Amino acid sequence: MIQGRTIAFLVAPEGIEQVELTEPWKAVEQAGGTPKLISTERGRVQAFNHLDKADTFPVDAVAGDVSASDFDGLVLPGGVANPDFLRMQPEAVRFVKEFFEAGKPVAAICHAPWTLVEADVVRERTLTSWPSLRTDLRNAGATWVDKEVVVCTGGPNTLVTSRKPDDLKAFCQAAVEAFGG
Template identity: 50%
Template sequence: MAAASLGRMNVAILVTDGFEQVEMSEPRKALNEAGAKTSIVSPKEGRVRVWNFTDWGEEFPVDMTLSEAHPGEFDALLLPGGVINPDTLRINEGAVHFVQAFLDSGKPVATICHGPWTLIETGRLRGRRLTSWPSLQTDLENAGAEWVDQEAVVDGNLVSSRKPDDIPAFNKEMISLFVREGARRTKDGRS
């Protein structure tokens, strides 16, 4: 991955308490190393607390509350998993509308593990191909998506992955998608 390949790309990371730490921190590190600017967006003010595999972990500062954030200010979206985080976000109308705006505008979206739960609520997965933690297979199929058991799946502007062990493959595909979509949007004259 080129060091500045995502220069000037502004990526929102939508989370609340209970996101899986490694599913946010490792992709965020990869994005930052590739030149992107990442911002934690949350319905919560102040700090969000992570789930670290089997127990509560550290806290991260919220860069922007969901009520302050506008999808138009961002070029891409990252949706980490963890069970608590997406289960909370999917019943937050503002969070669902925020995610929906990225899908509707064709901006790239990356999601891992249980993160697709929030995507399901947008009603925009019919005909899409993606992966997730295995327990979401039926939920995704009921939403009209094709679920596949692969490390990382790219379908148009959407990249998905199954679990923390898949993060190296996920990061590679996420960066590739974000670079490709960023170049396409620049060529088309869109921000």
């Protein structure tokens, strides 16, 4: 259980893979936690079902106005455009890096580890991702493995990663366990 814990979900204004946002969000709520949607702009974010527009979701706070000290953990949903946009936003990269510096758990799925690469927090960590990120992660100093979920505790914090939407059940379970301490 993660009763009383607040978990940040960092996303771009558009391009989020909807199921990679909504399933972990539900898992956090069902475990008693409070999810908060953080983006780089106020308003609503546009999610996608692969390449098709899906639902929009209200932003709770802007990355430039919050810090890791406001939260107990971080989820980075995937989608190709989402992390590609975030890794080019200094306030988003700073926000991600703060979770590692503070030793707080982070969960990233699919293409989301691109943002971790930009934050320079994967060196000497073991993780997984969508297969096309394998070379990027290895070049950034990570050990990449092809597994449904990887929980890496060999660093300043617990890092949970998964490859794709088919891995969401295992990803959500491991993330909630990490957020529970």
